Amino acid sequence: MRHIISVLLENEAGALSRVAGLFSARGFNIESLTVAATNDSTLSRMTIVSIDDNNIIEQVVKQLNKLIDVVKVTDLTATEHIERELLLVKVDINQQTQADIDKKIDAFSCKIVDVSEDTYTIELAGKSQKINDFLASLDASKILEVSRTGVTGVCMKREN
Amino acid sequence: MKLNGAQILINSLKSEGVKHIFGYPGGAVLHIYDALNACDEIKHILVRHEQGATHAADGYARASGQCGVALVTSGPGITNAVTGIATAYMDSIPMVIISGQVPSALIGNDAFQEVDAVGITRSCVKHNFLIKDINQIANTIKKAFYIATTGRPGPVLIDIPKDITIAAIESKPYPNSVEMRSYQIPSRADSAQINAAVDFIASAKCPIIYSGGGCIIGNADFELRAFTRQLGFPITQTLMGLGAYPATDKQSLGMLGMHGTYEANMAMHDADCVIAVGARFDDRVTANIDKFCPNAKIIHIDIDPSSIAKNVAVDVAIVGDVKSVLSDLMTKMKTKSIQDISPWWLQINQWRSIDSLAYQTKSGVIKPQTVIETLYEVTKGNAIVTSDVGQHQMWAAQYYQFDQPRRWISSGGLGTMGFGLPAAMGAKFAKPELDVACVTGEGSIQMMTQELSTMLQYAIPVKIVNLNNGYLGMVRQWQEFFYDKRYSMSYMDALPDFVKLAESYGHIGIKIEKESDLKSALIEAFKQKDRTVFLDILIDPTENVFPMIPSGAGHHEMLLAGRDKMASTNDKGLNLV
Numbered sequence: 001m002r003h004i005i006s007v008l009l010e011n012e013a014g015a016l017s018r019v020a021g022l023f024s025a026r027g028f029n030i031e032s033l034t035v036a037a038t039n040d041s042t043l044s045r046m047t048i049v050s051i052d053d054n055n056i057i058e059q060v061v062k063q064l065n066k067l068i069d070v071v072k073v074t075d076l077t078a079t080e081h082i083e084r085e086l087l088l089v090k091v092d093i094n095q096q097t098q099a100d101i102d103k104k105i106d107a108f109s110c111k112i113v114d115v116s117e118d119t120y121t122i123e124l125a126g127k128s129q130k131i132n133d134f135l136a137s138l139d140a141s142k143i144l145e146v147s148r149t150g151v152t153g154v155c156m157k158r159e160n
Numbered sequence: 161m162k163l164n165g166a167q168i169l170i171n172s173l174k175s176e177g178v179k180h181i182f183g184y185p186g187g188a189v190l191h192i193y194d195a196l197n198a199c200d201e202i203k204h205i206l207v208r209h210e211q212g213a214t215h216a217a218d219g220y221a222r223a224s225g226q227c228g229v230a231l232v233t234s235g236p237g238i239t240n241a242v243t244g245i246a247t248a249y250m251d252s253i254p255m256v257i258i259s260g261q262v263p264s265a266l267i268g269n270d271a272f273q274e275v276d277a278v279g280i281t282r283s284c285v286k287h288n289f290l291i292k293d294i295n296q297i298a299n300t301i302k303k304a305f306y307i308a309t310t311g312r313p314g315p316v317l318i319d320i321p322k323d324i325t326i327a328a329i330e331s332k333p334y335p336n337s338v339e340m341r342s343y344q345i346p347s348r349a350d351s352a353q354i355n356a357a358v359d360f361i362a363s364a365k366c367p368i369i370y371s372g373g374g375c376i377i378g379n380a381d382f383e384l385r386a387f388t389r390q391l392g393f394p395i396t397q398t399l400m401g402l403g404a405y406p407a408t409d410k411q412s413l414g415m416l417g418m419h420g421t422y423e424a425n426m427a428m429h430d431a432d433c434v435i436a437v438g439a440r441f442d443d444r445v446t447a448n449i450d451k452f453c454p455n456a457k458i459i460h461i462d463i464d465p466s467s468i469a470k471n472v473a474v475d476v477a478i479v480g481d482v483k484s485v486l487s488d489l490m491t492k493m494k495t496k497s498i499q500d501i502s503p504w505w506l507q508i509n510q511w512r513s514i515d516s517l518a519y520q521t522k523s524g525v526i527k528p529q530t531v532i533e534t535l536y537e538v539t540k541g542n543a544i545v546t547s548d549v550g551q552h553q554m555w556a557a558q559y560y561q562f563d564q565p566r567r568w569i570s571s572g573g574l575g576t577m578g579f580g581l582p583a584a585m586g587a588k589f590a591k592p593e594l595d596v597a598c599v600t601g602e603g604s605i606q607m608m609t610q611e612l613s614t615m616l617q618y619a620i621p622v623k624i625v626n627l628n629n630g631y632l633g634m635v636r637q638w639q640e641f642f643y644d645k646r647y648s649m650s651y652m653d654a655l656p657d658f659v660k661l662a663e664s665y666g667h668i669g670i671k672i673e674k675e676s677d678l679k680s681a682l683i684e685a686f687k688q689k690d691r692t693v694f695l696d697i698l699i700d701p702t703e704n705v706f707p708m709i710p711s712g713a714g715h716h717e718m719l720l721a722g723r724d725k726m727a728s729t730n731d732k733g734l735n736l737v
Contacts, residue, residue: 025283065465
């Protein structure tokens with residue numbers, strides 16, 4: 001099952017590699033990983049997506065909790081939560097394809113953030129599935145470059 | 161008064177009560193060694209190799225229960241120390257390692273003797289620090305000792321750049337406490353879980369206590385004894401747990417696992433309730449996990465939540481300090497009645513009667529088992545015994561009856577050859593009043609013979625019991641059983657004359673080739689209270705370790721020694737060939 005694990009950790013040099021190293025050393029999967037400072041500058045928020053059996057994810061959460069730099073671990077998937085991912089995709093544009101791409105941009109409520117002579121750079125934020133669907137809808141041969149941020153998320157209720 | 165970083169470091173170690181440091185100097189730690197030179201309270205032991213420093217600090221910690229301390233320089237100093245750090249990590253041994261680092265401005269520059277110590281050790285320490293600010297030295301040391309010695313203990317590395325040791329600041333008092341929002345030690349165990357365990361214990365008809373190293377690390381031997389005796393249950397111990405419960409007690413079934421006794425493994429297989437106390441269901445203990453304890457409810461007591469349900473699904477998980485959990489359980493069990501388990505004891509005694517550790521003596525050869533039994537007899541079971549890794553380690557674990565904790569010191573998790581001699585050195589510093597024996601083999605000892613020099617310099621008397629069979633015995637045993645006797649690289653030609661080797665280091669060397677000389681030589685060796693004696697004992701080169709659970713087999717599928725042939729067991733019990 002796909003789990004979104006939210007990790008609050010000390011904003012210290014090496015903290016990221018402790019988490020990444022844990023995943024590689026213990027053979028856990030990482031689908032995506034995002035990290036940035038929070039409103040408290042001493043803390044970072046890391047969001048990890050991992051697809052594995054529930055008992056392995058339980059072990060992932062326990063091992064993360066064991067890291068000295070980790071303050072709190074939440075499996076967002078176990079609670080009501082919101083997840084978002086940002087996509088930037090550069091596509092090839094010509095007179096034949098432009099109308100079709102414009103239609104899809106409308107359908108998925110994307111934004112065109114840059115236009116050049118023969119390319120569009122398109123921005124889309126949403127659940128990973130929506131981004132997958134949008135990319136699948138495009139003609140693969142016209143996709144020049146894809147950059148996804150990976151998932152970030154929050155719990156919907158106020159946390160204690 | 162202004163103090164430089166090195167002085168602050170040494171003062172901090174003094175404040176932590178450090179009495180011994182095992183180390184080796186080098187460029188990046190020259191200031192630290194200068195400060196150490198001016199300190200009378202801490203004795204520094206100059207080892208001959210940094211791996212020896214970490215193993216000695218480890219042996220010191222295991223023998224005393226105190227935190228071991230090692231000090232090494234940057235680059236090769238810390239890389240040499242890594243094996244000892246990983247050894248301590250796998251066995252949850254409290255240790256603080258201080259490594260020098262190149263000056264801050266040079267970090268990342270591929271400077272002389274630079275390695276990324278924090279990066280290299282990350283996966284084999286409980287935590288590590290790179291000190292970037294002289295004001296953080298004292299606080300970091302306080303944190304390091306706190307982390308190393310609390311919860312599930314483990315090694316903590318502090319990497320300190322040379323410029324930080326040179327800079328000076330006004331001296332400040334050493335912090336009394338640490339605050340770490342991200343590090344919490346489990347408090348008292350959940351009472352609902354305790355109650356659930358009590359119900360399983362009360363209804364068990366075929367119970368067994370399976371205790372591990374956590375009972376020794378957690379100083380819970382008193383509680384373990386009281387708990388086991390209160391219930392009258394059989395108990396089996398892991399390699400790491402030996403001594404927490406007396407091996408000579410009638411409730412003890414001996415060690416379990418790959419080379420455990422018949423009664424211990426059969427009892428695990430047939431049990432309906434397994435109480436795991438400070439043990440972690442290691443693969444050498446469980447054998448084939450699919451065949452592990454098929455009928456048992458499993459209660460797992462461990463201070464580390466990540467140990468629980470890691471290898472084996474459990475029915476009751478109790479996260480807490482084994483000492484307090486056992487006390488809580490004993491209190492609760494006082495008001496509960498338990499089942500009559502005398503039929504279970506009858507069955508166990510039947511298994512016991514097979515005497516799975518019996519071995520055949522042969523005239524003209526010394527059996528390794530006899531050596532360990534004689535060592536036990538001569539030391540009256542009171543020595544600290546360290547070991548290296550291989551057949552001799554298993555024989556020592558099987559045939560020396562450990563009745564007290566912290567007497568058996570062995571690398572269980574990592575299985576580090578070369579551990580025994582430096583660990584014995586560390587143990588002797590921790591417990592000078594006890595005899596210390598290092599049971600080793602001619603393969604293992606050669607990984608650390610340089611420490612014989614340290615032992616001369618500091619007059620550390622250890623009795624080295626070298627079970628010399630001319631083979632890397634455990635490798636040879638596996639090749640004999642599973643590789644059709646293709647002995648690839650398990651024979652070690654061109655061995656040194658160990659007697660001369662010992663003598664060249666200023667120690668006593670004795671070669672023993674006849675069983676009739678064995679006991680008198682051991683008695684003579686232990687009479688030499690202030691000398692290290694190297695006993696090179698030529699043993700039967702064909703002897704194997706039994707019982708043995710081959711890979712893929714379950715606890716009930718052991719190979720047993722039987723009249724020079726292997727016998728195997730099955731569901732119905734023993735099947736002697």
